[in-house]
Amino acid sequence: MTHQDELKKLVGEEAVKFIENNTVVGLGTGSTVKFMVDALGKRVKDEGLSIIGVPTSERTKQQANSLGIITKGIDEVDHIDLTIDGADQIDKNFQGIKGGGGAHLWEKIVAINSDKNMWIVDESKMADHLGSFPLPLEVIPYGSQQLFKRLKDKGYSPEFRIKDGHHVKTDSDNDIIDLHLHEIDHPQEIANTLDHMTGIVEHGLFLDIVNTVIVGHEDGPEVLHAR
Numbered sequence: 001m002t003h004q005d006e007l008k009k010l011v012g013e014e015a016v017k018f019i020e021n022n023t024v025v026g027l028g029t030g031s032t033v034k035f036m037v038d039a040l041g042k043r044v045k046d047e048g049l050s051i052i053g054v055p056t057s058e059r060t061k062q063q064a065n066s067l068g069i070i071t072k073g074i075d076e077v078d079h080i081d082l083t084i085d086g087a088d089q090i091d092k093n094f095q096g097i098k099g100g101g102g103a104h105l106w107e108k109i110v111a112i113n114s115d116k117n118m119w120i121v122d123e124s125k126m127a128d129h130l131g132s133f134p135l136p137l138e139v140i141p142y143g144s145q146q147l148f149k150r151l152k153d154k155g156y157s158p159e160f161r162i163k164d165g166h167h168v169k170t171d172s173d174n175d176i177i178d179l180h181l182h183e184i185d186h187p188q189e190i191a192n193t194l195d196h197m198t199g200i201v202e203h204g205l206f207l208d209i210v211n212t213v214i215v216g217h218e219d220g221p222e223v224l225h226a227r
């Protein structure tokens with residue numbers, strides 16, 4: 001296991017300590033969350049912890065179910081107590097970029113419907129400014145080449161996410177465009193612009209969403225309270 005993976009495992013295992021019995025828990029997506037879901041499955045099996053998981057991707061749903069964690073869809077629950085998810089970059093104001101794993105649309109829907117949100121990251125994800133990690137957009141395939149041109153004209157340096165010569169598809173069968181912005185000085189302004197561009201279903205800026213961040217360091221997990 002790489003050092004980074006060890007830190008991801010550390011925060012994943014720390015995060016599940018915050019999950020209480022008889023609660024509804026949003027389950028994020030990504031390699032860090034995978035460790036968290038493993039640890040949650042262990043609590044369900046060993047302690048008889050009773051929770052309902054609301055997965056943010058088909059991958060997470062499959063993993064959770066394979067470990068005996070009961071899951072429901074977002075529209076089958078009346079509330080979500082806590083969502084635990086990873087992040088690609090977090091700035092000092094606790095604003096984040098997500099979507100490196102292409103799941104940020106479902107992740108944002110689950111996040112905004114959760115009472116509390118916790119992000120779990122290794123220390124490499126913490127940054128002074130957002131933007132060195134490309135900003136993901138989930139876009140409707142229809143007209144996406146035209147949208148791409150408009151993004152290019154704005155100087156956002158867009159790039160379709162491609163794998164094995166094909167557009168990467170999300171769980172909603174949309175495409176992903178990554179914006180190479182390098183430094184985002186005013187996240188809210190970019191978010192407002194992207195919110196109003198037709199064809200973009202959702203961008204990966206998660207602003208004023210997280211309550212708690214657990215950062216993995218060599219000497220242990222650090223719990224930061226954002227709001």
Ligand SMILES: O=C(CO)[C@H](O)[C@H](O)COP(=O)(O)O
Pocket residue numbers: 028029030031032033085086087088097098099100101102103104107
């Ligand atoms: O937003 C995400 C998926 O859409 C992930 O949470 C984010 O990409 C972090 O992933 P990882 O834990 O694999 O580094």
